[in-house]
Amino acid sequence: MTFLYHADAERGMEWAALFAQRAPDIAFSFRPHETHPADVRYLGVWHPPADIVTTYPNLQVLFSLGAGVDQIDLAALPSDLPVVRMIEPGICDGMAEYATLGVLALHRHLLSYVSQQRHGDWRGIRFGPAAELRVGIMGLGVLARAVINRLRPFGYVLSGWSRSAHQIEGVHCHSGESGLPAFLAHCNIVICLLPLTGETAGILNSTLFNMLPKGSALINCGRGEHLVQADLLVALETGQLSGAVLDVTDPEPLAANHPFWSHEKILLTPHIASMTQPDTAVDAVIANIRRHRSGTAMVGLVDRTRSY
Numbered sequence: 001m002t003f004l005y006h007a008d009a010e011r012g013m014e015w016a017a018l019f020a021q022r023a024p025d026i027a028f029s030f031r032p033h034e035t036h037p038a039d040v041r042y043l044g045v046w047h048p049p050a051d052i053v054t055t056y057p058n059l060q061v062l063f064s065l066g067a068g069v070d071q072i073d074l075a076a077l078p079s080d081l082p083v084v085r086m087i088e089p090g091i092c093d094g095m096a097e098y099a100t101l102g103v104l105a106l107h108r109h110l111l112s113y114v115s116q117q118r119h120g121d122w123r124g125i126r127f128g129p130a131a132e133l134r135v136g137i138m139g140l141g142v143l144a145r146a147v148i149n150r151l152r153p154f155g156y157v158l159s160g161w162s163r164s165a166h167q168i169e170g171v172h173c174h175s176g177e178s179g180l181p182a183f184l185a186h187c188n189i190v191i192c193l194l195p196l197t198g199e200t201a202g203i204l205n206s207t208l209f210n211m212l213p214k215g216s217a218l219i220n221c222g223r224g225e226h227l228v229q230a231d232l233l234v235a236l237e238t239g240q241l242s243g244a245v246l247d248v249t250d251p252e253p254l255a256a257n258h259p260f261w262s263h264e265k266i267l268l269t270p271h272i273a274s275m276t277q278p279d280t281a282v283d284a285v286i287a288n289i290r291r292h293r294s295g296t297a298m299v300g301l302v303d304r305t306r307s308y
């Protein structure tokens with residue numbers, strides 16, 4: 001009954017030490033080649049190796065080491081194999097910090113000041129109060145709620161949009177395709193935290209940008225595939241969008257000559273918004289293994305019909 005951590009060995013070693021301390025009853029390995037495949041009941045992966053089902057005939061749960069599962073070909077897995085997303089406090093904190101960084105950077109014109117500094121240009125740009133800035137979040141899952149809670153004390157006007165209806169105190173929530181135009185019409189900054197699915201790929205496109213008030217800004221912490229890159233360039237060119245903070249791109253990294261690298265209105269970071277933190281992630285996985293063993297529902301179980 002082994003949990004096999006099938007990813008980078010450096011972090012695997014960290015996980016091994018934490019598992020040994022906190023769950024000595026659960027065998028843990030981060031060395032696939034030294035692990036008997038038939039012993040593997042729980043498998044932790046980022047990009048799963050090929051043929052996991054034949055390689056690990058006794059696999060009972062597949063754990064994604066990240067919050068997303070779009071990197072896993074769910075259709076290739078047996079429909080009764082539970083797949084679990086990583087939901088742990090460290091990932092939520094990281095995302096809350098990054099989204100806050102993005103909102104503050106856009107609100108307080110940081111991209112312009114970085115450019116002005118390069119040109120020796122000492123010039124203040126007016127900014128309005130947070131209470132007049134409307135921040136909208138696309139996707140209202142666990143990460144979005146962490147972002148909302150972190151943004152709340154600044155006083156921004158918060159709204160949210162998701163596929164299905166949600167109620168969050170102090171947040172004006174919209175849902176479904178029909179709710180999208182009203183949501184967008186009231187966003188000065190829109191943050192994409194959507195899962196990547198067939199329905200959400202390419203959702204950040206010119207149709208969506210044109211539904212935002214002119215001069216709005218975008219933060220994409222979802223996946224690079226959510227964004228139609230050419231549409232963003234046009235929107236920045238025309239002023240429909242005033243700036244973008246992008247933590248994800250398609251592909252990653254972008255080609256060396258890609259216009260996003262040097263665009264003055266784009267802040268680009270190398271997919272670091274949030275990272276699974278071993279200290280807290282290990283507890284989340286151990287708790288889920290114990291839930292699975294006792295037949296209770298695991299936290300983060302992927303709904304295979306929705307792909308997240």
Ligand SMILES: O=CC(=O)O
Pocket residue numbers: 065066067068069091274276
């Ligand atoms: O992108 C990172 C993750 O899915 O955790």
